[in-house]
Structures are given as structure tokens and as C-alpha cells.
Amino acid sequence: MEKNDRIWQLLARKLAKEATDAELDELAALWKQQEGDAEIAAILEKNWQTFPEVDMEFLDATYLLHLQRMQEQGIVMGAAHHNDTLNAPADHIHPKKSTFKKYLIAGMLPFIIILLAAGWWQFSKKEQQTIVLPVTQSVEIPNEIVTKNASKTKIILPDGSTVWLNADSKLWYYKSFGNVQREVYLTGEAFFDVTKNPAKPFIIHTKLTDVRVLGTQFNVRSYPNDKTVETSLIRGLVQVTLHSRPDEKYFLKPNEKLVVLNVPDSVNTPKNIQPVIKNLDENIVAIKNLTPLQQDDSLKIETAWTKNRLCFTDESFDEVAHQLERWYDVQFVFKNDKYKNIRLNGSFVNETLTQALDALKFSTNFHYEIKDKMVTIY
Incomplete structure (x- = not known):
């Protein structure tokens, strides 16, 4: 019998209060060899005593469904469990062989972590990896x-x-x-x-x-x-x-x-x-x-950007600043809020940021300072 199968058998006997002192000692020794597993077992034991009676037929079907999903992902349960559940009719399973299954599915519903742990315990220890069971509704990534x-x-x-x-x-x-x-x-x-x-x-x-x-x-x-x-x-x-x-x-x-x-x-x-x-x-x-460009009636200001032109007409400096930020990859700061409401017109193609600001301030009295990617208006 594989070591992992033996752990489950002994745990089932312990939960059913059928384990001898020698079997309890054997289980404790096996837990020491499974790093981190003893803590999960403690959770199982704690909740086992308080879990109410459940419909065993329903839980049995749920247990088999999860085993099948785990198999589809390459997570192979122990040979004894595989033969006793997926390959054999339910009415032909020997009562002693189904003891562990009965206890496991009774605890599985409120504590899905137990089933996840089962998959991990039974998976080959030669390659450690994270196992994620499929969910009923997958999240679609756009x-x-x-x-x-x-x-x-x-x-x-x-x-x-x-x-x-x-x-x-x-x-x-x-x-x-x-x-x-x-x-x-x-x-x-x-x-x-x-x-x-x-x-x-x-x-x-x-x-x-x-x-x-x-x-x-x-x-x-x-x-x-x-x-x-x-x-x-x-x-x-x-x-x-x-x-x-x-x-x-x-x-x-x-x-x-x-x-x-x-x-x-x-x-x-x-x-x-x-x-x-x-x-x-x-x-x-x-x-x-739509607003046509004065230089070209066939081109509209609203779509001029598709022709690599930055255009605006009778817009506040605050609104224009957002467009300039996206166009030149900078950030604007107004030291004086009165400049935010200045109405501006402009059309730029290959102008640099400095050339664009110089053109805009020609008809106004604002000043600017450029440092790195920060443009300060004062």
C-alpha cells in the first residue's frame, strides 16, 4: 500500500474512532513526513465533530465529480481510491473499502480545502506545483x-x-x-x-x-x-x-x-x-x-488626430492642456487658475511642445516653464 493511501486509511479510522493506539502512533509518524499536512488534518478533525448529518448520496456524487475533474487535470488519486470509486459500480463497493470515502465527502462540502489537499497529497512528490481545480464558470480574460x-x-x-x-x-x-x-x-x-x-x-x-x-x-x-x-x-x-x-x-x-x-x-x-x-x-x-478646419474644409477638427494633427477651437486652456498632455506626454500645472479659462484656438502638426506653447501665448499673456515632463503655467 502506498504511504499516502495508508495516511488516508488511518485518518478515516481515527475520525471513526476505530483506530488502535498503534495505528494512531503510525499516523503521527507519517504526518511528520508530510510537511504542512498535519495542520490541514487538524482542521478536518476539528470540524468533523460539529458537521451536521448530510445526504450521503448527494455528497457521494459530488465527490466522484471532483475526482473525475482532478483526473482530467492529471491529478491521479491513489490506486485503491481509483478502483473503488470511478471504475466500480457503487453497489459493488465493499463497505470497508468505502469507509474513507464516506468520511471525506461528509467533510468536503463546507471545507473544499480538504479536497484540494487530497489532490496535492496524492500527486507525485517528485515535482511540487500548484494545482487549481476547474470552476463551474470560468472568468473570461478580455x-x-x-x-x-x-x-x-x-x-x-x-x-x-x-x-x-x-x-x-x-x-x-x-x-x-x-x-x-x-x-x-x-x-x-x-x-x-x-x-x-x-x-x-x-x-x-x-x-x-x-x-x-x-x-x-x-x-x-x-x-x-x-x-x-x-x-x-x-x-x-x-x-x-x-x-x-x-x-x-x-x-x-x-x-x-x-x-x-x-x-x-x-x-x-x-x-x-x-x-x-x-x-x-x-x-x-x-x-x-462637426467643426471643419479653416485650412481644409474636408477635414474635421473632431477627427484631425487621425491625420496626425492636433486641433482645437474656442476651447478653454484647461481642456487644451489635457490634449497637450496626451499629445506630448507631459503634465500641466497651473499656478494661477485664471489661465484655465482662457479660450484658445490652435492647429499643430509637427511643432514641438515649445513651439506650440509659444504660438498659444502669442495672443495671451501667460508664461510657462518646462522642467523634465512638467509644464508650469504662471
Whole structure:
């Protein structure tokens, strides 16, 4: 008999109060050779006395199921246990041979650690490794694409759709993408050129909105620190739904954008503030026309970044600073908050950070200092 089988046999006899003094001494000696196992055995013994009566047929089936799962992972229980359970009909198992099984399954339900320990004890000691039993519902790990500041990337999704991901952005989707519908999740900014497939809608989930399309070109900007979340349509048709108002649907036509005020936790706004939010509803959501570049009417400011142009018009310095941070991989600090509200216009292609700041301050009186990656406005 293998040493591990002998341990289980002696432990079962001890729990059943059938062990002789010699067998108890033998068990104690075997425990000393199994580092860390005695502590688990102590837990088993402690809870054995207080565990209520259970349905043994149910636990027996549960025990066999776990043994089968352990075998599928290459965790082989002792030969005696294998023959007595998985290969032999239940009504042909000898009562003495099933004694240990009966005790083990009675303790297994509230103390799954015992079953895990069983797998470890019975596994070959020649190679120590961590054993993880399969769970009933596996956690699906998403495919994730992340861009850092001052970088962009192009992605081809499994359905052939193309996504351009702007700086400081993250796009992820699950293995189920395309099974029934095509769903992706976005933080940051991305331009989508979606392959048309009426049978499988394409949905983009952001912090505040869900954008649903069939096949089209559009831009979604949803940075956590920006004041607005925007969906800009170039071609086709999109439907936008707000998480805070799921019954309302907004449809965009080409050259339109939906602008949503980024109100933190607006869904769970306290009741005493609800009237204020209600009065602001017309300003929380707005449909506007896209803004063409003065130099090129065919290019829109909302999607200029896809052509490696940083463009903004009549935006506060505070908002522009966030864009500059992502574009040049720096951090802005305002020593005087009055400069945050200055309205700025700009269009940059290959300009350095210094050149861009010099151009912006030409029509204002702010000063700046650059040290490492820190830009101080004063």
C-alpha cells in the first residue's frame, strides 16, 4: 500500500474512532513526513465533530465529480481510491473499502480545502506545483489594447473592422465578440471604420454612453477627465444611448456629433440635487455639427488626430492642456487658475511642445516653464 493511501486509511479510522493506539502512533509518524499536512488534518478533525448529518448520496456524487475533474487535470488519486470509486459500480463497493470515502465527502462540502489537499497529497512528490481545480464558470480574460501618451495604434478586429486608437486610450473585447453581436469597451478616444453586418450590430460601451452601429465611420472620445463625452459621425448612421436615460435614443447623421456633459455619478445623484440636474438637461446632451478646419474644409477638427494633427477651437486652456498632455506626454500645472479659462484656438502638426506653447501665448499673456515632463503655467 502506498504511504499516502495508508495516511488516508488511518485518518478515516481515527475520525471513526476505530483506530488502535498503534495505528494512531503510525499516523503521527507519517504526518511528520508530510510537511504542512498535519495542520490541514487538524482542521478536518476539528470540524468533523460539529458537521451536521448530510445526504450521503448527494455528497457521494459530488465527490466522484471532483475526482473525475482532478483526473482530467492529471491529478491521479491513489490506486485503491481509483478502483473503488470511478471504475466500480457503487453497489459493488465493499463497505470497508468505502469507509474513507464516506468520511471525506461528509467533510468536503463546507471545507473544499480538504479536497484540494487530497489532490496535492496524492500527486507525485517528485515535482511540487500548484494545482487549481476547474470552476463551474470560468472568468473570461478580455483582449486588451492600450496606448500611452504621445502614441497611437491601429487595430484590426476579428470581424475586419478597423480601429485607430488615440493616445492614453484603452480598447478591450471578449472572446465572445461576433458570436451574437460585436461589443467593445473604450476608455479614451478611437476612430472606428466598422465592417457592415446587419445581423450582428456593433456596440461601443463607454463610461456614459453606448454607441450602436451597423456599418459606418465615426469617432468616440471618452476620456475620464474631459468635461464631455463625444460621438462624431462621418459616414452612415449611429444610435447613442445614455446610461442615465436608457429609454432615450439619439440618432446622428453624417457631420453631426453628440456631446454629453461628463457629470460624475449623475445616475446616482442625491434627490436634493435632482431638480438642479433636471434644469440642466438641455445642456447635458446636445447634437452639434462637426467643426471643419479653416485650412481644409474636408477635414474635421473632431477627427484631425487621425491625420496626425492636433486641433482645437474656442476651447478653454484647461481642456487644451489635457490634449497637450496626451499629445506630448507631459503634465500641466497651473499656478494661477485664471489661465484655465482662457479660450484658445490652435492647429499643430509637427511643432514641438515649445513651439506650440509659444504660438498659444502669442495672443495671451501667460508664461510657462518646462522642467523634465512638467509644464508650469504662471
